[in-house]
Amino acid sequence: MIAAAVTVPNETHSRVSLNDSSVELLRTLWVQYGPLMFHQSGGCCDGSSPMCYPAGDFITGDSDILLGTFNIAPVGAEAQPIDFWMSVEQFQYWSHTHLTVDVVKGRGSGFSVEAPEGVRFMIRSRLMETATPFS
Amino acid sequence: MTIYAQPGTEGSKVTFKPRYEHWIGGQWVKPVKGQYFEDITPVTGKPFAEVARGTAEDIDAALDAAHKAAPAWGKTSPTERAAVLNKIADVIDANLELLAVAETWDNGKPVREPLNADLPLASDHFRYFAAAIRAQDGDHAELDADTVAYQFHEPLGVVGQIIPWNFPILMAVWKLAPALAAGNAVVLKPAEQTPVSILVLIELIGDILPPGVLNIVNGFGVEAGKPLASSPRIRKIAFTGETSTGRLISQYASANLIPVTLELGGKSPNIFFKDIADADDAFYDKAQEGFALFAFNQGEVCTAPSRALIHKPIYDSFLDTVTARTAKAIQGNPLDTDTQVGAQASNDQLEKILSYIDIGKQEGAKVRLGGERADLGGDFAEGYYVQPTIFEGHNKMRLFQEEIFGPVVAVTSFEDYDDAISIANDTLYGLGAGVWSRNGNVAYRAGRDIQAGRVWVNNYHAYPAGAAFGGYKSSGIGRENNKLALDHYQQTKNLLVSYSENALGFF
Numbered sequence: 001m002i003a004a005a006v007t008v009p010n011e012t013h014s015r016v017s018l019n020d021s022s023v024e025l026l027r028t029l030w031v032q033y034g035p036l037m038f039h040q041s042g043g044c045c046d047g048s049s050p051m052c053y054p055a056g057d058f059i060t061g062d063s064d065i066l067l068g069t070f071n072i073a074p075v076g077a078e079a080q081p082i083d084f085w086m087s088v089e090q091f092q093y094w095s096h097t098h099l100t101v102d103v104v105k106g107r108g109s110g111f112s113v114e115a116p117e118g119v120r121f122m123i124r125s126r127l128m129e130t131a132t133p134f135s
Numbered sequence: 136m137t138i139y140a141q142p143g144t145e146g147s148k149v150t151f152k153p154r155y156e157h158w159i160g161g162q163w164v165k166p167v168k169g170q171y172f173e174d175i176t177p178v179t180g181k182p183f184a185e186v187a188r189g190t191a192e193d194i195d196a197a198l199d200a201a202h203k204a205a206p207a208w209g210k211t212s213p214t215e216r217a218a219v220l221n222k223i224a225d226v227i228d229a230n231l232e233l234l235a236v237a238e239t240w241d242n243g244k245p246v247r248e249p250l251n252a253d254l255p256l257a258s259d260h261f262r263y264f265a266a267a268i269r270a271q272d273g274d275h276a277e278l279d280a281d282t283v284a285y286q287f288h289e290p291l292g293v294v295g296q297i298i299p300w301n302f303p304i305l306m307a308v309w310k311l312a313p314a315l316a317a318g319n320a321v322v323l324k325p326a327e328q329t330p331v332s333i334l335v336l337i338e339l340i341g342d343i344l345p346p347g348v349l350n351i352v353n354g355f356g357v358e359a360g361k362p363l364a365s366s367p368r369i370r371k372i373a374f375t376g377e378t379s380t381g382r383l384i385s386q387y388a389s390a391n392l393i394p395v396t397l398e399l400g401g402k403s404p405n406i407f408f409k410d411i412a413d414a415d416d417a418f419y420d421k422a423q424e425g426f427a428l429f430a431f432n433q434g435e436v437c438t439a440p441s442r443a444l445i446h447k448p449i450y451d452s453f454l455d456t457v458t459a460r461t462a463k464a465i466q467g468n469p470l471d472t473d474t475q476v477g478a479q480a481s482n483d484q485l486e487k488i489l490s491y492i493d494i495g496k497q498e499g500a501k502v503r504l505g506g507e508r509a510d511l512g513g514d515f516a517e518g519y520y521v522q523p524t525i526f527e528g529h530n531k532m533r534l535f536q537e538e539i540f541g542p543v544v545a546v547t548s549f550e551d552y553d554d555a556i557s558i559a560n561d562t563l564y565g566l567g568a569g570v571w572s573r574n575g576n577v578a579y580r581a582g583r584d585i586q587a588g589r590v591w592v593n594n595y596h597a598y599p600a601g602a603a604f605g606g607y608k609s610s611g612i613g614r615e616n617n618k619l620a621l622d623h624y625q626q627t628k629n630l631l632v633s634y635s636e637n638a639l640g641f642f
Contacts, residue, residue, distance in 0.1 A: 039379045042563060043609065044400025044437045045299045045326075047377030048487065048537045058383050087378070089563050089609070093536040097494065106483025107175065108300070108327040110380030111356040111364075115327065116172075116188075120483045125494040125533070 001100075004068025004084055013128065014098075016068045016084050021103045022121060025114060026052070026072050030080055033113050038101070039064070040086040040094075040123070041110065050084070050101055050121045051112040058085075065091050067099070097125040139236050139246060139470040141514075142176075142183060148236040154185040155334045157193055157353065160200035161346025167192035172355075174331050177243030177478040178469050180517030186330045189354030191362035197322045197350035198368045201293040204347025205320035209290040216316055217265035223340045224258035224265070230339055231255075234332070238304055239469045241332040243478030243519065244432055246470050249304075256598055257308040260616075263600035264316035267618040281635035287628040290318030291370035294624065295363045297356075297384075298333070299375045300326035300480050301435040301540075307333050309604075309615045310373050315348065317624040322350045322369070324360050328481045356380070367391050371624065374398070375437070377538075378609055396613030396623050398437060398606060400538045401566030404559035405429075405440035405595065406549075406581060408572040412449045418593075422571045425595045426457040429544035430464055430476050430523040435484070437610075438567030440595055442535055443546045444558055450548040454527075458504050461523050466509055476542060478518045485519040488541030491534060492524060500528030500545065530558050538564070552577065556584045565607030569595045588614070 002023055003014040018026065030036055035055035041047045051058075060066075064085045073080040084101075086094065106120040114120055140146040154171065156163040166187040173182035187193070208216075227234065235249035244253075275285045296310045303325060314321050325333050330353040337351060352359055364372050365387035374384050375398040388395040411422045429440050445453050469477035479485045485508065492506055505522030523542040526534055534545040549555040559568060559581075568587040572578040582590040588605045591597065598604065603617035613623050 039382075041377045041379035042400075043377040043381075043538050044398070045301060045376050045435075045540060046380070047400055047540070048491075049377075049483075051379040051383075053383070058379065059386050093531070093533060093563070097533060104483050104486040106486070107481050108356065109483070110376055111361045111383055113357050115355045116358060122483060122486055122490065124490055125497070127497055 002070050002072065004070050007066045007068050014068055015128070016099045016101070018070055018072070018101045022101045023072055025103050025117070025119065026082065029113050030072070036082050036113070038082065038084040040084070040090065042087070042090050046109045048123070049109055050123055051110055052114055052121055053111065054113070060085050063088055096128055098128045100124045137472045138468065141470060142236065142240050148232045149240070149335065151184045151331065155187060155331055155353070157187045157189060157197065158334065158337050158341065158351040159197045160203070160350065161341065164196065166190065167196070172327070174241065176240045177480050177519045178240060179514050180482070180519065183240065184331055186353050189352040189359035193352045193354070194322065194359060194362040194366065197352050198293060198366060200347035200350050201320035201322050202368065204345055205292050208320055208345060208348045209292070209318040211318065213268045213271070216318060217269045219343055220261040220265035220312065220316060222343045224261040226339050226343070227254055227258040227336070234304065234336060236470065237332045237335040239477070241329045242300065242303055243469055243480050245474040245477040247472050247474070248432060250472070253302055253305045256600070257305050260308045260312045260600045264312040267621060268316035271618070271621060281633060283632050283634070285630040285632065287630065288317070289626045289628050291624055291626055292319060293369055294319045294321055294371040294373065295366065295369040296321055296323045297360050297364065297372070297374045297376065298323060298325045300328035301432065303329035303332045304336055306375055311349065313615070313620040314624045317621050319624050320348050322352065322363055324352055324354065324363055327353065327355050365390070369393065371395070373623070381611065394623070397611040398615070399609060399611040400437045401564040401587070401606065401610050402442060402536060402538050402562045403438050403440050403567035403569070403587065404442045404444050404585070405569035406444045406555050406559060406571065407446060407449070407453060408574070408577060409446040409448045410573045411571050412453060413573060418573065421593070423457050423460050425569060425571055427461045427464065428596050430461065430542040431596055433477060433479050433521070434542040435480060435540050436596070438589065438596070440567070440569050441539065441544055442530070443544050444549050444555055445546065447548045447550055454503070454546060458525055461525060462504055464523050466520060466522070467511060468515065476523060478520050479541060480519070482519055484540065485521060488521050488539055488543065491537065491539045491541070491543065495526050495528070495532065495534040498528065498532045498534065500526040500532055500534055503527055503546070530561055536562060552581070556581065560586050563609045566610035567591070
């Protein structure tokens, strides 16, 4: 399990984690695609899932918030940072929940890079201990 | 009652090939890299065919074929193109059961849906756009006695289309019919969850279209969808899917300065005003069904009425009634025409729905019905089935704010008209909505006040050709299902003609 470094201004608790299977998969994908990023999707079909892209392929802007940055490198190795983004408007409805990126067997997920492996990233959520739900 | 034989068994209406190639230039073409992936039926969770795994090389080949075909196709008369579209419609109608069984096997939906909705709508769509293109006029303006501006419609040329998996044939047809009617050549990428049923359709209609006018490349989004969406060789990209991919496709389109249309889902409110319960009559029965439609197509509809807002005075009685009604929904073998709720389209879809049910419970929403994976046993034990689920909660919960794309409805109450509209509009999305009232004035005003592209008034989940469909807010850009869609597939050519013999006099 890797917890993301806190990147949301004025916050002290990590909002998003990778479980072990997602770390393992991300290390494989990094070899194939180079540096990576996540953007949490909303909406139709394959939505509401974290989309994994080559870093920089998806252009983020002021309408996005950086929820955290992972380092998937083994201890002592050169850093392999992965940013986890979400749209600001979506964050307004998600901010009371902590997210863990998991991997399940599956098929297809937009242009997310894990799909050809027959798996896909998925979000598991729990309420944040420190955030007041629905405040 | 009919139970269709499973594909691969005796008496099945459809026989799948063991392997499907790309459809490029009017023929089956092997993938350049020689790779294939398995198509899994959600009905049993087992693979049933291999499908070509397309890459940029295959997209290029399809674009070559499309560019070769586009000029001649674009010059055909609307009469000729309409005749082609009408022929396709006739073939769909003549092969209803075959296509319905193929669609159910690919997607998991109960077969009564493709038999009675997806496929009749698909053929009607072709006929609608056949009619629309013939009826379309250009226009002209007489700017002065000697100067006339003529506006002509011209096809864009070669366009790309990326299709979702929830209505694999119908969603392809929504995009294909206007594009082909307008005289474009198309490269289409189906969803990798449901790659085969559209190819079964192509086996039937392939020789009606000139080679290269319609090309289909299957494969994964990152390997085949991305090279299509980012290609400088398309003049337009159309996509139905989710928001991140929609934004990414818009970014690729901006790099190529081409137009994009997007349909990105919703979290549609279904509003029940108290007067619906004024009488226990046919209309009240209709309104109850309108609630239960959240489970239609297992909730895998961009416009699923996944937020039910019930007026406080009738909250308990109406919710009791519709919960009992939903509990009677028949979930079972999707190939049985009596089945009302089938399988979710994929394993990851199943897992995602269950994760939402989990966060809903954590947030304190109350499970009124369902809330579990459904085990149908036997052949279906490994299939992807979820019980129709009713949650009670409030609109700030994630259950109320995210498109679950499963048979899950989130229910809350409202105090008065303003409260109803406020809750209805408290969402990122604006694709669909429902309003139920016996008072025409209330229903009309609510329909206008809700920020959504489609508001059903005293009905839900109807998708007739002719009724414009598309999103407000984060639900997308553009309209389908209506002659307006032609505009997304046409250029405007202005011919500014002077009929005067006289010089301007400037030089």
